Structure formats: structure tokens, C-alpha cells
Amino acid sequence: xxxxxxxxxxxxxxxxxxxxxxxxxxxxxxxxxxxxxxxxxxxxxxxxxxxxxxxxxxxxxxxxxxxxxxxxxxxxxxxxxxxxxxxxxxxxxxxxxxxxxxxxxxxxxxxxxxxxxxxxxxxxxxxxxxxxxxxxxxxxxxxxxxxxxxxxxxxxxxxxxxxxxxxxxxxxxxxxxxxxxxxxxxxxxxxxxxxxxxxxxxxxxxxxxxxxxxxxxxxxxxxxxxxxxxxxxxxxxxxxxxxxxxxxxxxxxxxxxxxxxxxxxxxxxxxxxxxxxxxxxxxxxxxxxxxxxxxxxxxxxxxxxxxxxxxxxxxxxxxxxxxxxxxxxxxxxxxxxxxxxxxxxxxxxxxxxxxxxxxxxxxxxxxxxxxxxxxxxxxxxxxxxxxxxxxxxxxxxxxxxxxxxxxxxxxxxxxxxxxx
Ligand SMILES: [Mn+2]
Numbered sequence: 001x002x003x004x005x006x007x008x009x010x011x012x013x014x015x016x017x018x019x020x021x022x023x024x025x026x027x028x029x030x031x032x033x034x035x036x037x038x039x040x041x042x043x044x045x046x047x048x049x050x051x052x053x054x055x056x057x058x059x060x061x062x063x064x065x066x067x068x069x070x071x072x073x074x075x076x077x078x079x080x081x082x083x084x085x086x087x088x089x090x091x092x093x094x095x096x097x098x099x100x101x102x103x104x105x106x107x108x109x110x111x112x113x114x115x116x117x118x119x120x121x122x123x124x125x126x127x128x129x130x131x132x133x134x135x136x137x138x139x140x141x142x143x144x145x146x147x148x149x150x151x152x153x154x155x156x157x158x159x160x161x162x163x164x165x166x167x168x169x170x171x172x173x174x175x176x177x178x179x180x181x182x183x184x185x186x187x188x189x190x191x192x193x194x195x196x197x198x199x200x201x202x203x204x205x206x207x208x209x210x211x212x213x214x215x216x217x218x219x220x221x222x223x224x225x226x227x228x229x230x231x232x233x234x235x236x237x238x239x240x241x242x243x244x245x246x247x248x249x250x251x252x253x254x255x256x257x258x259x260x261x262x263x264x265x266x267x268x269x270x271x272x273x274x275x276x277x278x279x280x281x282x283x284x285x286x287x288x289x290x291x292x293x294x295x296x297x298x299x300x301x302x303x304x305x306x307x308x309x310x311x312x313x314x315x316x317x318x319x320x321x322x323x324x325x326x327x328x329x330x331x332x333x334x335x336x337x338x339x340x341x342x343x344x345x346x347x348x349x350x351x352x353x354x355x356x357x358x359x360x361x362x363x364x365x366x367x368x369x370x371x372x373x374x375x376x377x378x379x380x381x382x383x384x385x386x387x388x389x390x391x392x393x394x395x396x397x398x399x400x401x402x403x404x405x406x407x408x409x410x411x412x413x414x415x416x417x418x419x420x
Contacts, residue, residue, distance in 0.1 A: 004133055004237040007048050010059035010198030011218035014072035029332050036252040038075050040220040043250040045079040059198030060095025060167030066102030084110035094139035095167030096179050101142050137165035150182035155191040164192040167199045187213050194243050212243045221255040224294040254286045256293040262301035262340050279331045290330040298339040307340050342415050356414050363407045370396050
């Protein structure tokens, strides 16, 4: 067989709204976010052109909404036309975000582009030489596809290599909707050589070969949970058929979560300095990209009471945004979350002689008390709740950490009561 080279992308989510970020952000930050999914798509097209690939494969969720925005459709088409002009083919299927029954303007795609329908089809990667490779694919006819589509793929060609293009949830990933559910075994049973998957937004190589089963993830994070480098795979298949994958990070804006423990800080400037150091570090790791970040404040510390005051966190956020949002490589804080707790001197509290002291003594006396498992058993084996809890019933060895968490909760409630 001859060498095959393609780019595998998925979940472009063109024109994703980045809900909630535009309103308070300065114009250049809002514009960068608004254009990010489009800029990333352009970077994917550039990669295809520079690497002289045979084809671009897009495994569903090209568009963010089933009623596909006109801007997104026109922009997507422009990229396909650039590929076409360079003799590069494209293969696309649709997923749950952009199913076939949503609105679209309906203009024709270039002849070099194949859009898969709601029936599984097989088309040659290279019509001039159908023996090189076949591409099998399927598009969602509607948003919710609950059937196992993978099992319907039947390879029936003599080509040297076969690629499957599908938007699906492999192995019941709980972070994504259970659409087109299937297992690694279902995919392996089809005799397809490379599964170009979409749907799961976190990059995953479920299998390296025989067949390769790959999620490239979404190439642009859309919210703070979609952190870290994101992009596409450049795939080379040498004679012999084993694919080799190279990940290319193409994200335009990187999302980061910054956890900060407030314990060491006596006052606001110290906390602010710590945030500045953390943001500086995150910018250094972003390879020149701007970042959007969320701060998660946690731990027990002297600043807890201040942090809980109205507008304190809003002011702190505005302060750090004034510092960092103006730069070309900006850092924009979308939110500061407060999980902090008050300072608590356990030894002193235990010597206090009040209700709290008595409670702490009870905790100390029962930390290795196996008899505690009896009342817990009533809950964990409850006729209804037990269905979910039975398997996680703590053992005696797990009691100390369970009691520590319970003590911490009780202490917080009591301290809050005494200060309010
Ligand atoms: Mn998606």
C-alpha cells in the first residue's frame, strides 16, 4: 500500500457562544473568544495545507447548534474550498450538536468533500485509487441517537486501509451524553483499521492499533473545565498499515483552573501576590496563548471572613483583570470560587469546656470504633439508597478519614453559628 496521511479533527463547535464571558470582558478579550473557534478551524486548514495531507476528517459537532449559524456554515465552507483548491479531500459526519434535521442554508459543498448521511456509507479516500483506503461514516439524523451504531458498521471492501468516522460514546463515559453508545470491543470487531471518533472532548487514544481508536477532543476549550492543550491528530499510515499519530495543539485561548490555599495569607495583598504568581506561571505554560482562568480559593485561613464579605471577590477579580486583561497575551479571570473555611485551633477548642470541646472529644474517642459501622450499615444497606451505596460502604480502615470530614463539617457549622 502507499503512504496515507490525514488530519483527524472533531467537535469544532463553530460559533460556540462562550456564554457569560462576553458581557464584562474588554472588547479585545470578547472578540478573541468570539473568534476562537473560527481561528482554530483556520489553523486546522493551514495544518492540512502545510502537511500536504490526503484528507481532513471531521468526526461530528462541526457546528455548536442544530440550527447552524450562517457565519459558521460560510466559514466552514471557505475552509473546505481552500482544501479543495489544493487537491485535499474532506470527509465530515454530523453529531448530536449538528444533526441532519437542524436548519442549514443548504449550499453545496465542494465535490472533494463527502458529507455522510444517516445511513452508513463507504467512499474511497482517493477516487483515483480506491484500493488505497476506504472511509466509512455515519451522521446523526436527529440529536438523540441511542442505538449502538458501531455494531452496524460492516467492512466490505478490498482496500489496504479502512477508516471509520463516527460520533459516539465509547465505554459509557459519564461526562458526555450516552449517544451512539458502544464499547471498544464493538469497534474492534468491525475490521476497520482506524476509528476517527468525536463526542468526548478530552483527547483519548483508546487503542493504538488493530484498530486505532481515537478521540482528538475539541480543538478549542469552551469553558473552564475544558483545560489544557487542545488540537487535532496528524495521522500517517505507512505501508503495513500501522498508524502513527502526532498531536498538534491548535487552541487559540487556553482554559486553566488555578487552586489557591489561603492558609498562609494574613491579608489581601499577600493573596493578590500569590494569584499574580500563579497567573504568571499559567501564562508561561500556554505557549504564547492568552488564557481564561478560574480561581478556586480553598483551605482554612485568616482571610476567610473577609472573603465572605459582599463584593470582596468581585473587587479582587476586577483587580487582577485590570492587571492582566490589557496585554496582548491576556489572562482573563472569569470567576473566583470561594471554598475557604475559618481558622480553627483544634487544641485550644478541645480545652474550651463548651459544646464544641465535648463534640471534639467524642470524635477523638470514636476514631477507631468499629461499632460505628452498625448505624452506618442502616444507611448504606437501606432498601432504596443501598442500591447506590452498598458497594461503597466504608471499612473500619476508612473510618478515620470519614470522621475527619464529619468533624470538619460540624466545626464549620458551629463556628459559623458563633460568629453570625
Ligand atoms: Mn461535542
